[in-house]
Amino acid sequence: MDGVRQWRLNRDGSSAEVDLTGEILDGWGTAGALDWVHVNCARPGARDWLEAAGLEPLVLRALLAAETRPRCSVHGAGVLINLRGVNLNLGDEVEDMVSLRMWVTEGLLVSVQLRRLMAVSDVMEGVTRGQGPDGPAELVARLALRLADRAEPVVAGLNEKLDTLEDQVIEGLSALDRRGLADIRRVAIVLRRHMAPQRDALSTFEIEDMPWIRGHHRSRLREATERMTRLAEELDAIRDRAQVVHDQIMDARAEAMNRQMLLLSVVAAIFLPLGLITGLLGINVGGMPGAEDPRAFWIVTGALVVLGLGLVTLFWRTGLLGRH
Template identity: 80%
Template sequence: MDGVTVWRIAPDGVGTVAETDATAPADWSAEGALTWVHVDCARPGARDWLDAVPLDPLVKRALLAPETRPRCTTHGDGVLINLRGVNLNPGDEVEDMVSLRMWVTAGVVVTVQLRRLMAVRDVMDGVARGQGPDGAAELVARLALRLADRAEPVVAGLNEKLDTLEDQVIEGLSALDRRGLADIRRVAILLRRHMAPQRDALSTFEIEDMPWIRPHDRARLREATERMTRLAEELDAIRDRAQVVHDQIMDARAELMNRQMLILSVVAAIFLPLGLLTGLLGINVGGMPGAEDPRAFWIVSGGLVLIGLALVLWFRHAGLLGRR
């Protein structure tokens, strides 16, 4: 059926695609092989096929839930795991992470995706090349590692963009891309919101007391957990660095505004006494000195110029002019 793929993976890693007619979980198991049932609910008919499968109602609700967060929960002899991967589909936002829901038992792994997830395709390509996992826990570890592989370039891209903005701040450029900085912070926060719980989910699965989780499976799961931890820490660092850059931009803008206000204040302080004098001399009352002297205008103008120069020199001596 389109949208439903059933892989039979032998212990040597060689995988073959089986028929999808069987809808009973008991028919999925194969002696000495791992069965991986992948359901792509973005394809027509896949959800209906999964609805018809006689799985435990709780398991089915978890696999088909419209919204999920990364978690790991034991249920009977199996484990329910929800993971998230970056959205690399064309036209979608990378931070709109795609969920991968899994029902994991000793010999059968059921994975469900509502949108295309490239990490799943990466693992399937490995199975097709004869490099498949040798157990259920190993399959979970490979999926988690591929999710981390796909997320690392996205996080690295955020670091590079932030490095560019930090360089611009150091160079003193005032026309910074504040919208781009806000986008970096938003993407980092949204990615981190799922990376941290995903780390906890993988750590929980690693320590679950299931007989089919072998020591080397736990080592691979520990590696996946550490990579998720590193990604979460890098996202924390990106968020903090973006906040520092934002603060530096705001400080630079405040300093520029203060300098401009200082210049306006000094100019106003210079012209305030001059305006007072000209206003006083312009009153229309008798007894104004120099009213009949033709040289009075030039004398007053010269005096105003001298007073203005004296004020400029005084403000410069006080350090209010000429500062950088």
């Protein structure tokens, strides 16, 4: 079946892909090797096969749940683990993370995906080349590490975009991509929301008292946990840096507006006494000085020019005009 792939993984790293079409999982994982069954529910017939595979109802519901968050919980002799990876499918949003659900026992690992997940394909390629894990915990660690490998370029890309915006703020460029900044913050927040629980899920799996989780498996799981921790910390830093850039942009806009308002205020202050004088001379009452003198208009005009130049000089020396 195209949507269901199965491998029998030996402890020496060798593997063999087998055909489970029409079979159930009862009895698998008891031959001293690890049986990995991966179900891609995006393919026709895969979901029906899984529902008929003989899993416990609780396990089946967890594997086929519509919405999941990263978690790790023990159920009987096995462990239910949900992880998430960045969505690198063409046309999808990278922050719309794809879930990987797993049921892990000593000899059996059933993994389920509802959409294409490139990290799983990476691990499959290694198994096909004969580089299989030596136990279920090792396989979980490999999947988690490949999820981190696929997420790291996305986080690095966010850092580079933010670096560009920070340089623009430093250079004082006016055409800043505020929509791009908002997208960076949104993606970082959404990714962070899944990375932190994923770190906790891997940490919980590492410390579970399962006899089939050996010492070197715990080391690999610890490495995967640290990778997720570092990604979560980088996303925190990106979110904080984006907030700082946003504040700087708003400060620059406020400062520009303040300069414009200051300039308008200075201009109004210059023309206020001039308007007062012209308004006073424009009143239509008797006794207006210079009403009969043909030179009075030019005298008043010259006095207004001198007064205006004096006010401009005064504001310039006080630094009000030098700030715009």
